[in-house]
Amino acid sequence: MAGYTFVVEHLDPELGPWSALEYKTIAQESKNAGCRFILSSVPESLLQSQDLQILHDAGAEGRNDSIEEYFADRKDRICLLDPAAKQELDTTDANQFDVFLFGGILGDDPPRDRTSELRKKGFTGRRLGPKQMTTDTAVRVTRMVVLDKVPLDQIPSVDFPELKLNEHETTEMPFRYVTDSTGKPIMPEGMIDLIKADADKAFDGLDFVDEVDGMENLAVDKS
Ligand SMILES: C[S@@+](CC[C@H](N)C(=O)[O-])C[C@H]1O[C@@H](n2cnc3c(N)ncnc32)[C@H](O)[C@@H]1O
Structure with missing residues (x-):
């Protein structure tokens, strides 16, 4: 096991078809890479749904509580991927963090900075370049930097x-x-x-x- 955990905090009340496809991809790719994928802050009613069953079968751990509750003891090991962070994610961050946190937000144009909902909780932030990515892309890029040690600027x-x-x-x-x-x-x-x-x-x-x-x-x- 690589020992890394990817967490998406689901910030929408519903689970739309776009998000469901993105989360399923994250679940499959995390599993293939030997990493954990937690989808948290999922409303109880959604947890019981067929959509969540599909995600669970793909390897996702769905849960109702939020990361600051269940990982309260390891806040300093959590990195928030934040489009507004001052510092870019670097391959050496693989040593500093073992949990990578993403906003479960459907991309919007122009971006409304809903990642701020997680930023205000005080997590250390890293940016993945200046352009907005879909959530599954952001997880993919983070995995490539942290696990495969590909520098951010060399990712095609x-x-x-x-x-x-x-x-x-x-x-x-x-x-x-x-x-x-x-x-x-x-x-x-x-x-x-x-x-x-x-x-x-x-x-x-x-x-x-x-x-x-x-x-x-x-x-x-x-x-
Ligand atoms: C589709 S993006 C949402 C961006 C959104 N428009 C917002 O309101 O913040 C979903 C998540 O992917 C991650 N993400 C996307 N692009 C990123 C970037 N350039 N740098 C860091 N994280 C990024 C963030 O964790 C973000 O919360």
């Missing part, structure tokens, strides 16, 4: 990728994503379908718009 990423919706329309995702070996943003399984359904159920052939020399190419239609 793309800012604000565009998704092609149809021949004429694209939508921009207002976040930074880690990219895979083909240069495409890593997103939770099922997320593109969800975006596609949200945008317009009739659109086919959704894919990322490739960028070559700063110019956008037509996305490949996989339908």
